[in-house]
Amino acid sequence: MSKLWGGRFTKQTDKLVEEYTASITFDKELAEEDVRGSLAHVAMLGQQGILPAEDVATIEGGLKRVLDRIRAGELAYSVSDEDIHMNIEKALIEDIGPVGGKLHTGRSRNDQVATDMHLYLRKRVVELVGLLRDLQEALVGQARENLDTIVPGYTHLQRAQPILFAHHLMAYVSMLGRDIERLQDSYKRIDTLPLGAGALAGTTFPIDRHFVAERLGFGRVYENSLDAVSDRDFILEFLSHASIVMMHLSRLSEELILWSSTEFRFVELDDAFCTGSSIMPQKKNPDVPELVRGKTGRVYGNLVGLLTVLKSLPLAYNKDMQEDKEGMFDTVRTLSGALRLFAPMIATMKVNKGQMREAVNKDFSNATDIADFLVGKGLPFRQAHEVIGKTVLYCIENGKFLLDLTIEEFQQFSELFDESIYDVLQPETVVNARDVYGGTARPQVEAAIGRAETALAETAGWIDRYEALQD
Numbered sequence: 001m002s003k004l005w006g007g008r009f010t011k012q013t014d015k016l017v018e019e020y021t022a023s024i025t026f027d028k029e030l031a032e033e034d035v036r037g038s039l040a041h042v043a044m045l046g047q048q049g050i051l052p053a054e055d056v057a058t059i060e061g062g063l064k065r066v067l068d069r070i071r072a073g074e075l076a077y078s079v080s081d082e083d084i085h086m087n088i089e090k091a092l093i094e095d096i097g098p099v100g101g102k103l104h105t106g107r108s109r110n111d112q113v114a115t116d117m118h119l120y121l122r123k124r125v126v127e128l129v130g131l132l133r134d135l136q137e138a139l140v141g142q143a144r145e146n147l148d149t150i151v152p153g154y155t156h157l158q159r160a161q162p163i164l165f166a167h168h169l170m171a172y173v174s175m176l177g178r179d180i181e182r183l184q185d186s187y188k189r190i191d192t193l194p195l196g197a198g199a200l201a202g203t204t205f206p207i208d209r210h211f212v213a214e215r216l217g218f219g220r221v222y223e224n225s226l227d228a229v230s231d232r233d234f235i236l237e238f239l240s241h242a243s244i245v246m247m248h249l250s251r252l253s254e255e256l257i258l259w260s261s262t263e264f265r266f267v268e269l270d271d272a273f274c275t276g277s278s279i280m281p282q283k284k285n286p287d288v289p290e291l292v293r294g295k296t297g298r299v300y301g302n303l304v305g306l307l308t309v310l311k312s313l314p315l316a317y318n319k320d321m322q323e324d325k326e327g328m329f330d331t332v333r334t335l336s337g338a339l340r341l342f343a344p345m346i347a348t349m350k351v352n353k354g355q356m357r358e359a360v361n362k363d364f365s366n367a368t369d370i371a372d373f374l375v376g377k378g379l380p381f382r383q384a385h386e387v388i389g390k391t392v393l394y395c396i397e398n399g400k401f402l403l404d405l406t407i408e409e410f411q412q413f414s415e416l417f418d419e420s421i422y423d424v425l426q427p428e429t430v431v432n433a434r435d436v437y438g439g440t441a442r443p444q445v446e447a448a449i450g451r452a453e454t455a456l457a458e459t460a461g462w463i464d465r466y467e468a469l470q471d
Contacts, residue, residue: 022079026326030084031075033119035067037112037195038088040215042103050205051102059103062096084116085109106207108199110229110317115195117325119216121238122190123470124332125183126463131339132183132245133459136176138346140452143169147442147449150427151266151356152365159363162427163440165356170445173452175248180459182241187466190234193218197228200316217469230316232306232324239303242331246296249338253289256349260286265355270348273341288345292338299334302327357427364392366402366430373424377416387414 039060046056066088069075081087086109093100143166153163193216196202196209202225209221222228259266269286277283309323367388374384391413395401403425410417423429435441438448 023083023322023325024077024079024081024087026329027084027113027116028077028087029329030113030116030120030325031070031088032067033116034084034088034112035063035070036119037115037216038103039063040212041107041195043215044208044211045102045105045205047211048206048208050105050207055099055102058096058099059092062092062100063103065095066091083109083113085112106198106203106205107195108197108229110199111194111197111225114197114229114231115193115216117235117328118190118192118194118218121234121328121332122187124336125187125190125238126466126470128242128245128332128336128339129180129183129459130463131336131343132176132180133456133463134343135339135346136173136180136452136459137456138343139169139173139176140449140456142166142346142349142351143173143445143449146351146353147446149351149353149356150360150431152359152363153440159359159365161368162360162365162430164431164442164445165351165353166449167440167445170448170452172248172252176245177452177455179241179245179248182244183238184462186234186237186241188219189237191219192234193221194228194231197222197225200226200229226316230313230321232310232321235324235328236303236306236310239299239306239327239331242335243296243299243303245335246292246299246338249342250293250296252342253293256289257286257293264359265352266359267352268350269345270350272348273345288341292342295334295338299331302331360427361403362401364395364402366425366427367392369424369430369433370402370421372433373421374414374416379414379416 042051042056042059042063045051046053051059066075069091075087075091077084077087078090081090089100089103092103146165146169149165150162151165151168152159153161153168193209193213195212196207213219213221222231256267256269258264260269269284269288271284273286273288274284275287277285305327306324309320313320370391371381371384371388374387375381379387391402391405391410394409394413395405403422407417407419407421410421432441432443435444437444
């Protein structure tokens with residue numbers, strides 16, 4: 001069978017060219033979006049009197065039957081028909097006859113594929129916000145259960161100051177909150193309809209683009225036809241945001257891997273999210289966080305790949321832009337897969353509170369508070385810093401920790417020390433002394449959890465509102 005665009009040509013397309021240029025192997029993922037866009041388009045053609053009502057009804061019936069076949073996995077795709085648009089149009093014509101060829105009136109594959117990708121990504125962004133919220137909820141749940149669990153806080157991967165484990169977890173809740181905000185903001189630009197731009201210049205038919213936008217739930221319409229068919233900023237923005245989310249997941253993955261090691265033993269991941277060794281029977285490997293950490297690179301690669309594709313393209317559409325889809329699909333799958341695993345993995349994680357407390361008791365992370373104690377007694381901070389440095393050195397040389405020292409040992413470094421220093425050095429005192437907004441003191445962390453729970457409810461409302469626009 002000749003191509004639907006074959007009238008200009010005197011030779012059949014070379015088979016290697018067909019295979020190399022076809023996109024049906026991956027853009028079939030847009031099948032439902034393609035039919036949905038076509039249903040809105042043909043309704044508009046009828047409303048504008050461009051097609052008679054009987055043709056519109058015939059085409060709509062055919063498209064719905066094609067959609068049923070897609071959902072049932074019964075539609076056979078052909079490389080010779082190049083892409084999802086031609087495969088669906090061919091199936092439609094086979095079902096209802098030549099009248100199916102009228103569907104493409106007033107549009108081009110250029111604005112059609114752009115519309116499909118806007119529809120696809122708009123839906124996936126809402127789903128991803130929901131998955132991010134699920135992970136936030138799991139982290140907040142663990143934080144609530146660990147409001148009295150103290151753990152060493154680190155800088156340079158060296159123990160720095162004791163903090164609440166809940167405070168550490170809430171840092172990731174904040175990161176994911178920014179990720180949600182970025183995706184929600186990007187929705188405004190994804191929520192723009194390109195259909196009606198034609199190949200690049202619009203169409204001579206009296207179409208109503210705003211009618212189609214309303215049918216498809218789009219908030220606005222592209223104002224420039226050239227921009228409409230050549231814009232992939234919305235995909236770049238998504239890939240950028242997805243890369244940042246994966247970076248956050250990778251950082252958390254790294255900590256889970258460290259925390260679950262024998263050297264730390266701070267947490268234990270549930271068996272359901274770990275694997276064993278084929279040779280070493282004692283092993284319990286944190287494969288999920290390791291793989292998420294590894295897959296971060298492929299998401300970064302998808303972003304850089306599309307940036308490179310687009311960097312020198314003249315307006316408007318070019319075949320290079322066929323390369324915009326696989327990276328987008330792969331990123332959606334990779335990110336959603338990671339988030340679907342992370343939420344239950346965090347929710348079922350066991351926290352070794354005793355091991356965390358032991359780690360805090362056997363370090364010098366309370367040293368800053370001694371310096372603050374001396375400053376409160378009138379000693380300049382720089383002098384206090386030196387005093388405590390010498391005190392810590394003494395402890396190291398004598399195999400002691402700060403709470404092991406007698407008051408006489410303290411006073412050999414400064415006469416300002418008194419018995420109250422032992423209360424100052426208690427981990428709970430150290431933690432609760434940071435009672436400032438955003439600090440690790442228990443009241444501040446409890447307040448942060450409360451704010452996060454309010455934000456979770458607001459995010460749920462946003463998801464409910466925008467999910468309704470996707471069908």
